[in-house]
Amino acid sequence: MIEQQEIEEYNYSVFEGKEDFTGFRTLLQVGSxxxxxxxxxxxxxxxxxxxxxxxxxxxxxxxxxxx
Amino acid sequence: xxxxxxxxxxxxxxxxxxxxxREAHPGERYxxxxxxxxxxxxxxxxxxxxxxxxxxxxDDLLGTGHKMYGTLPNMTYIIGRSGxxxxxxxxxxxxxxxxxxxxxxxxxARRRAGERLAGFYAEFMGYRNVDPVKFQQGxxxxxxxxxxxxxxxxxxxxxxxxxxxxxxx
Numbered sequence: 001m002i003e004q005q006e007i008e009e010y011n012y013s014v015f016e017g018k019e020d021f022t023g024f025r026t027l028l029q030v031g032s033x034x035x036x037x038x039x040x041x042x043x044x045x046x047x048x049x050x051x052x053x054x055x056x057x058x059x060x061x062x063x064x065x066x067x
Numbered sequence: 068x069x070x071x072x073x074x075x076x077x078x079x080x081x082x083x084x085x086x087x088x089r090e091a092h093p094g095e096r097y098x099x100x101x102x103x104x105x106x107x108x109x110x111x112x113x114x115x116x117x118x119x120x121x122x123x124x125x126d127d128l129l130g131t132g133h134k135m136y137g138t139l140p141n142m143t144y145i146i147g148r149s150g151x152x153x154x155x156x157x158x159x160x161x162x163x164x165x166x167x168x169x170x171x172x173x174x175x176a177r178r179r180a181g182e183r184l185a186g187f188y189a190e191f192m193g194y195r196n197v198d199p200v201k202f203q204q205g206x207x208x209x210x211x212x213x214x215x216x217x218x219x220x221x222x223x224x225x226x227x228x229x230x231x232x233x234x235x236x
Binding site for chain 2 (some may be wrong): 003039041058061065
């Protein structure tokens with residue numbers, strides 16, 4: 001129940017421009033360890049970790065969506 | 068969109084990834100995600116429309132990864148092999164990334180040449196191209212609701228005296 005609410009809150013259905021650009025500046029500084037998280041690799045459907053990629057090479061990560 | 072950048076700099080020793088987040092401007096055609104199946108389908112459509120060759124990592128429905136990195140709609144991060152954050156920006160701009168990658172290539176060359184280097188902290192103001200027409204077209208892909216919602220937000224910002232730099236494009 002609570003998770004469903006969280007999902008609906010994160011995945012807003014109406015854009016309101018409430019992103020926190022100011023908070024971004026201090027959230028995670030350069031020089032800090034990059035947080036790791038699991039994700040679904042679209043090409044294969046398997047679960048990968050972000051850190052799988054930075055172990056071998058410097059990684060350029062773009063965050064975004066279709067819209 | 069860093070696809071052309073990826074093509075040019077991958078051979079020079081950089082990995083490029085795209086992390087798929089929540090829909091920034093949900094509309095009738097591409098609504099807010101209510102299931103992983105839907106999110107994966109949207110990511111697939113994005114891959115096709117943008118001819119994206121970079122690996123696409125789809126974040127979970129709660130936005131776990133997205134939130135760790137700042138929850139903004141189009142950020143770029145560069146992470147070094149040590150697992151340290153080397154660069155971060157609150158919007159994505161190809162020419163800025165090109166500048167940083169060339170900087171990092173230069174750092175690698177200096178190290179190879181035996182120069183001793185120490186990391187330090189710096190910030191700079193970035194400038195990105197704003198194309199309102201292209202942006203509107205992007206909203207239309209999502210659906211009429213996305214167009215309306217953005218127009219309403221723009222009106223609110225304008226009446227609040229929001230600086231033009233906040234305007235998306």
